[in-house]
Amino acid sequence: MRLKDLATAINGTIVLSGESNGSGSDNPEITGVSCDSRYIREGEAFFCLTGGSLDGGDFAAEAAECGAAAIVTEKAIALPKSARGNVPKQILVPDTRKAMSLAACAFYGYPANDVKTVGVTGTNGKTTITYLLSAIFEAAGKKTGVIGTTGLVYAGKKIDPALTTPDPAFLQKTLADMRDHGVEYAFLEVSAHAVHYEKIAGIPFYARIFTNCTQDHLDFFKTMERYARTKESFFLNAESDGFFVVNTDDGTGRKIADGLKIQGKKAFTYGLENPSDAFAVIADESPAGSRCLMNFSDTLCRAAIPLAGRHNVYNALAAASLAFLAGIPPETIAAGLENAVPPRGRLQRICGVPGAEIFIDFAHTPDGLEKSLNAVRPFCKGKLYCLFGCGGNRDHTKRPKMGEVAAKNADFSYLTSDNPRYEDPCDIIRSIEAGYRRFSDRYVCIPDRKKAIFYAVDRLKKGDVLLIAGKGGEEYQEIMGVKYEYDDESVTEEAIFSRGGKG
Known part of the structure; x- marks a missing residue:
């Protein structure tokens, strides 16, 4: 050039x-x-x-x-x-x-012209949807790649991430490498920051998917209105044609669908509650996942989803809706969903405590935490425990709200550290407590996350459920600018081994 x-x-x-x-x-x-x-x-x-x-x-x-x-x-x-x-x-x-x-688009030869690129945006569900999309399209014989929070996955490669949506040069270089490896579809998580900072400008998206819009990143966007408008702009300012798959059970999703209609464009809508082009009826739920009947404009698909929770039915329905629009048959969609390997730390079931259930989840927003707690409540015959913290140097206003959510939806909580960054973990916990104490006093504060997990696992009894929330599959804990090696799954397995055979 x-x-x-x-x-x-x-x-x-x-x-x-x-x-x-x-x-x-x-x-x-x-x-x-x-x-x-x-x-x-x-x-x-x-x-x-x-x-x-x-x-x-x-x-x-x-x-x-x-x-x-x-x-x-x-x-x-x-x-x-x-x-x-x-x-x-x-x-x-x-x-x-x-x-x-x-x-970056020009320098790398406009790779998205050759690799059909799908952008998934929303507060929660982006990672899960990209993985489910990959599983379905791979089942249909397509070569796929995933770019997002858990890293870059394509052509046998797994590259750790720095950001949910990479910087433009790295993103286009990755798409170009995907093109060179014969990847046909790239499934990209699109964060609100990426939209705001124009990281995805110039990409002719094959499809855009909207999941939901709930509180997050108000440290940056300041108001929910600005945050929602940024999400909306990914659809309403689209410079290229393509599919628009939109959750219209969500208020922001309905605004997007209405805005597209005014522009003469059609959103393919999905949901479980309001009339939509695609909907699902849940037939059965278990800790291992859900079985449901999906309907895409009168085309039926019976599917088993390897993730528990109603919110994951939404995620599966979003992925399946795009697959339907892409011409993938219902039986292939079902096979892809059933055989999907979910991303680490997305309502991930950890076995080993007799009679009890442990789940690790990335839920780090008030809405995400509420959905995850509600997802595991049906499997609880004893007490539902929640272990979580909040990230430092991020949206302070969601901390008491997450405390409130845990107080209302869990029987007991362990308040601990997440990624404290440059803040004192105890200050963060006190902010969570402010919301928690308004509704319950059934909690304990243990700032050291590893100690908190050991303590929580050791006290589980038959019929209990423990949700370890906030970090999901992250493999570090960030403290004072240093990322220390750490992950909830390994610590939880250590804690299970430490408690031995106690039931």
């Missing part, structure tokens, strides 16, 4: 041509795109991102010293000649974040 190709791809204007970087060319080769001046390499274009805590323009000179061939910025920057003797070309754009995404 040449400089002028880059400018065209991002709708930018080349200014301050400066001096060439050794080649004498006014149209140098662009060897990569980056927004991190620490890792910029010679010949790459550096994007001065704005809108965060730092201004990328402050690092343009550093990028120039590293050999950047171009600086993409929202305003011209006065740059001195670098030690290499060059002044990089500058490209002016209205929005560097969107430009970064468009540039």
